[in-house]
Amino acid sequence: MRAPSLILLLLTLSGCASESNPFIASNSPDQRTQSTPLQSRPTLSVVLSTEPWTFGTSTGSIIRTPSYRLFTTTTRPILLSRVPVFLESSLTHYRSAFVQLPPPPIKLDTYLMQTRPEWANLTRLLMQRRAPVYLQIERGGFAAEGRGIYRDLGSLNDTLNIAAHEGWHQYTQLAFRHRLPIALEEGIASYMEGFRWDPNQPEKPIFLPWANPERFDQLRLAADSQALLSLPELLSTTPQQLIAVDQNKALTWYAQVWTLIHFLNEGDQGAHADDLRRLLLDSATGTRNSISRSAGQSLSQAALFTKAFHASPSALDASYQNFIRQITRPGMRSAIIAGRSPLDSSTH
Structure with a gap:
């Protein structure tokens, strides 16, 4: 069994918490705004804007899409091109896989760090006294307080599998007024993991919940x-x-x-x-x-x-x-x- 499945065991330890921890960093972003209505099929041109972002000594970018603000220090072109499309496509899938669900009330802040040390420093900054629990995750990411906090795992699909699973938690943390029973919450997050790349549009994921x-x-x-x-x-x-x-x-x-x-x-x-x-x-x-x-x-x-x-x-x-x-x-x-x-x- 590949590593991400083992990682996901740790993600439930505290990934659905709702404590408030403000984000403080260079080029701290503006207040999040209302996300856009459900779209049946997001196009590949989902990026609205890109601007510089600095985290400690690392430079990166803020990539804005209709529903997300992606803060990233990665320099890998395949991630920079595919992750924004994948996130928007995932949100569409979350909201339509079973029944049409409401949009999140604000844009979804998602962090994709290039290295584990960067990810660990960000985790300490965001989660503060609760950070030690998350730092047990050796290879993966988590969702907490409506934020997705991931890192480049080397494998594109492994990185995106984590984002698909944790992205469901990120979405429900913000959009659901009542929590689902944990077995159903984690079951649906796992249901959201399966995908294949569209052979006709290689940057577009096709979500196949059985493909797991x-x-x-x-x-x-x-x-x-x-x-x-x-x-x-x-x-x-x-x-x-x-x-x-x-x-x-x-x-x-x-x-x-x-x-x-x-x-x-x-x-x-x-x-x-x-x-x-x-x-x-x-x-x-x-x-x-x-x-x-x-x-x-x-x-x-x-x-x-x-x-x-x-x-x-x-x-x-x-x-x-x-x-x-x-x-x-x-x-x-x-x-x-x-x-x-x-x-x-x-x-x-």
């Missing part, structure tokens, strides 16, 4: 070794708890929450898809308050899941486990590599 062989391989490995978590276990456990005792089990947790979103979207002949869309909309707009709180207390993940999907995790577990068996049958990896659903009749 790392998650699939971990799922199949756990299934073959009878190490899968039940749905109640999945919803009552956090990756923080697992990573402290069994990193492989934490990887399985991520693979299973990725699968859970596919199950809720496609499983049981689509029986749960409308409930998933409704939960996303309700969480974004704030109307989830009517189902997420009882007698003034927040419900557990399992209780919220039960209210949202009209069935308890225990009641849906057999169907969920059967879904896993279906998609991990021999020969199904070819569908994953192609970015197709293993349930698609054309893959059989």
Whole structure:
């Protein structure tokens, strides 16, 4: 399994926090402005302006797009050309993959540093007393307080996989009025990772949520070794708890929450898809308050899941486990590599 999947285990430790920490640096940017409405297909010419930016002794640029301010010290042409398009395309995907979701209220500040020392210094500046937790990440990035803080990992696709995953957290931190249960939040972030480059427009990503062989391989490995978590276990456990005792089990947790979103979207002949869309909309707009709180207390993940999907995790577990068996049958990896659903009749 490649390194980013391991990195993502650490990202949930504190990546969804909401403490305020002002950014202070040379050429500190102006106040963020309202982002633009949803566009169905962003064009390749998404850059509105570019201006110099200095971070410590490093020089770079601020690249402005309709929905992002990208602060970067990278000098790699492929990153400078592809990252702005990728970020805008990712946001379009976040907002349309399941149901049309609202735009973020302000532009999304995203940092792409060229080296780990630069990334570490930026992390210390932005996260202050909480920085030590994030500095445990050896190779990757994180989202916190509506900011994405990444570095060049050397591999273009590895860097963008992190941006796609953490970008979902960045978006929901700003645009959602209520948090999703952690299993669904992390599951959707993992769902957003899969993409391929458009052969006709090489700078444009095509998002294919099934195209995630790392998650699939971990799922199949756990299934073959009878190490899968039940749905109640999945919803009552956090990756923080697992990573402290069994990193492989934490990887399985991520693979299973990725699968859970596919199950809720496609499983049981689509029986749960409308409930998933409704939960996303309700969480974004704030109307989830009517189902997420009882007698003034927040419900557990399992209780919220039960209210949202009209069935308890225990009641849906057999169907969920059967879904896993279906998609991990021999020969199904070819569908994953192609970015197709293993349930698609054309893959059989």
